[in-house]
Amino acid sequence: MEYKYKFFAYLPQEAKDIRTEVFVNEQKFENEFDDIDDIAYHLIIWNGAKAIANARLYRDDKQENSYIIGRLAVLKSYRNCHIGSELMRLLEEKVKTLSGKKISLSAQCRARAFYEKLGYKASGEIYLDEYCPHVHMEKLINDK
Template sequence: MIFKFYNQLHEDAKMIRQKVFVEEQGFENEFDDIDERSFHLVVYQNNKAIGCARMYSDGQDMILGRIAVLKEYRALHIGSHILDALEKKARELGYNHVCLSAQVRAKEFYHKNGYKDFGKEYLDEYCPHVQMKKVL
């Protein structure tokens, strides 16, 4: 697998997010102005884009998000590799912890990767989410 960071929303990341979040999960507000100030990660296998994520600073914390893997590649633990790459980049940029907003149904995946939830559950486009944090 090859992991590439981009300073703008790459077409490969856009395609994956469209398939996963819009077509599969029904989110309507997938793309926003945060994309313009984010680092975007795309994961390639055999020259095919199979996963993506973004990360940005909110001025205090490094925020991870839009973590997605194409359906046919989800059993390969690519999500954990994506988190590793994002966390490494955050450390390189001087951050000591990272935060994310997780879909509640994915909470256990993040727990297995060292994240702890905090705060109350909330709805984002009718989907339950929870804030999570990891010390690097």
């Protein structure tokens, strides 16, 4: 499959639709949208004319040269096609262009192995976010 992607400096409708489908309809989260959406970069991947995956990226105000990834979502019919890995690769490349050195994320525990395969390390205790177990994960980004 041939995919295209684009970063946005605002939350596009396609990203809202994907996040609503994945997080609200499938996973029953209630507080999906927040003020971070106003300051984040939003990445969308399309298969032809159909938006199939998205994630957001924003600067971590608590740590210099550090960014946070969140709201990574792939539509159900496109899972297990390596779209999540492609989202993460594109996000990491974006962080490098922004002179970022570290990426953090809050991973659903069921996705922990996915992030570990990409080089992310878990730290701290497991915590609940909307009744769903999560763990903090980080990765240092090299300038290669």
